[in-house]
Amino acid sequence: MPKPGPVPAASSSPRDQDRLVAGLVNALQDRISTGDIKIGSWIRQERIAQEYGVSRTPVREALRQLDALGVVEIVANRGARVKLPSIRDITEAFEVRGVLEGHAACLAARNITQAQLDVLRETDGIFREAVRHARSGGEDSRAESRALWYRANDAFHATIVTACGNRQLQLTLETLHHRMPRNLTWSALDGDPRLLEENAEEHVRIADAIDRRDGERARELIMAHTQRAQELILLRFQEP
Amino acid sequence: MPKPGPVPAASSSPRDQDRLVAGLVNALQDRISTGDIKIGSWIRQERIAQEYGVSRTPVREALRQLDALGVVEIVANRGARVKLPSIRDITEAFEVRGVLEGHAACLAARNITQAQLDVLRETDGIFREAVRHARSGGEDSRAESRALWYRANDAFHATIVTACGNRQLQLTLETLHHRMPRNLTWSALDGDPRLLEENAEEHVRIADAIDRRDGERARELIMAHTQRAQELILLRFQEP
DNA sequence: TGCGCTCGATTTGTATCCAATCTGGATTGA
DNA sequence: TCAATCCAGATTGGATACAAATCGAGCGCA
CATH class of the missing domain: 1.10.10.10 (Winged helix-like DNA-binding domain superfamily/Winged helix DNA-binding domain)
Structure with a gap:
């Protein structure tokens, strides 16, 4: 603790x-x-x-x-x-995050190492494990699912941002991150295994694009990915 | 002072x-x-x-x-x-700045008010004044030129970033800004009226694109603008 | 009852005190 | 001569002391 x-x-x-x-x-x-x-x-x-x-x-x-x-x-x-971020803060921060992570992914497609690509691939297994636990319903499984998803998600995004090679970009994204409550995205995914699976698939597609060295595609995908996360969070805020 | x-x-x-x-x-x-x-x-x-x-x-x-x-x-x-930023820090920060200001310009093309557009237009007169002073060579003129260019440049970029309507983006750009010595760009322009004039024209073209509500064009132009500034700064670092 | 006020307890803001650490130069020894 | 060591002054780091501000309970008064 x-x-x-x-x-x-x-x-x-x-x-x-x-x-x-x-x-x-x-x-x-x-x-x-x-x-x-x-x-x-x-x-x-x-x-x-x-x-x-x-x-x-x-x-x-x-x-x-x-x-x-x-x-x-x-x-x-x-x-x-x-600080209690407002809905507006969250929306805006996610937009900035999309732009920056998108650019990071674009750069990563050029600069990523094989080892980093391997890490990206490994996260997929963890995401799937998280989905599995989410489906099996119990309270413990849920906590387990959460822990796994966190681990995979953190590793995935950290790897891309590191692989892009731009430390200022990394720094900027980190401070942006710290301004938001960390469990925002998870809270939007939690409780619906379908959303979790969809999320895992988005990650795979991004990794694929980077693997193909298709920077522009990776950018689009990651921007759509954060856009999607943002929408889910707003939904969760409105009707729980 | x-x-x-x-x-x-x-x-x-x-x-x-x-x-x-x-x-x-x-x-x-x-x-x-x-x-x-x-x-x-x-x-x-x-x-x-x-x-x-x-x-x-x-x-x-x-x-x-x-x-x-x-x-x-x-x-x-x-x-x-x-902090003494390294060449790498400067290069990387300018890249991030380009991406973020580019996005800001894109959004500004949608959201800018008439009053803000007027401010953008007014800066052009100040930029031209700065060029005029730079051409007339004296030590005083040079200081005057510097002061005018600062005023115009600050107003120009601040207006765009404000006009985009995303406060998180504004915040992020501000902290990025503070990390760099403020006179970096000026030091690259100082002493060559041709560069100064070229710089003024870049600003006009950006304002034009925003005025036409052509967000994507504004993004391209502003990214090229920061790219150009970065190149000039690196040049100045290598051979003075 | 409800509103405003006062006063004490809590909490923050700044100054001061002392210990720990670093710098640079002088000293010593080979 | 040169390198390692040591010491004095300068500087930071943390704790404590005290002043200023805030909050909230209780009181008085209409």
Whole structure:
């Protein structure tokens, strides 16, 4: 669990306290994206400080950093609150993501290595496994399905963005990512194995296009892919 | 100029110390982009604190924020240094910028208002004025030319990005911008009125395409525009 | 009842203090 | 002469102290 505990493992690595603030940033970002710290809730400096056994100073610096990243919002004399993205924010962010990931896929079609292609192919097996678990209905299967899908999805997109070779593009996409609650897409897929299967097939087609070195096709497919995800999320927002 | 002095105007605005850190972030960012604080130089907390009449605490938080924005790099126990982007960073950032501004222009062709179009048209006069000053050679004219071009260029790109209507896109482009030294493009244009004139004409053609509501053409043109800027900058880096 | 006010508890914002770390130059030893 | 070492000053990192602001409960008053 992303529970408190001393920030890093407080040992091993050459310098440890160097990354105190960085560790806090990661820890908080994790707890936010997993929902452990809820969207819209206030983050009390003293509380975080005690949980991690540090003073408020590094906590404040971590919060400033999260503010700059757009993950939280600092209100003067009130504190930091986890940002609640509006429908508009989500729609717009997905559009930008589509454009950027599309371009990344286009570049990846030129620059990808065989090893990276293999990773892309391997994710397909994991996606199928996730679909299988989703079909078998139980509560445990559902959690399992979720974990598998996360793993495959993260690996898939990370691989493409890395393979494109443009680190600035990678950076930009990462910050865009962090601004959105992480489980958005999953929440739209969860509960309907058909959607999950459709999603898996979209991934295969994208990998195919990259494999064929057809950059423009890969771009189109990935843009349609994010467009689709965006539509599903909006649907889920309107009628649950 | 962007010299020290109490951070904001220390008056008027309802709350002032609220934005102490925010004010520092802006002030420092300004001083960095104008070159007042040099690229690659260290930023001493104590020095900044004294210049603005505050303690090191808010300065440190401002630096954390600049670190998160990618403007500055914090090295453990050494301090903050203004990031020196590598050639690769610049090339990659311009590529991303091209993709994003291209998309912004495409959207702007659909959503732009008449008032915004007027602003776009007005910039042309300013660009021409800048060219005129550049031709007349003197040292003062050169500074004047620079100031005019900055004004026109900022207004032009800001208008398009605003007109596109996607705030996440705007945000993303802004952070990308802040990571690069602001005078990069100008330094490539400076000293050659022909390049400056060519640059002005590129802007006109982009405005034309948006005016005709030809989004795809606007995208192509703006991508070519940033591509051209990037090439000029690389040239300037290699043989001065 | 309902509205506005005051006051105490909580929380944030800034300054200050001390320890840990780094830099650069002087010193020492081969 | 040169390299390794060590020390002093400078600088950062984190904790603590204190001031300013906010929130909310309880009170008074119409």
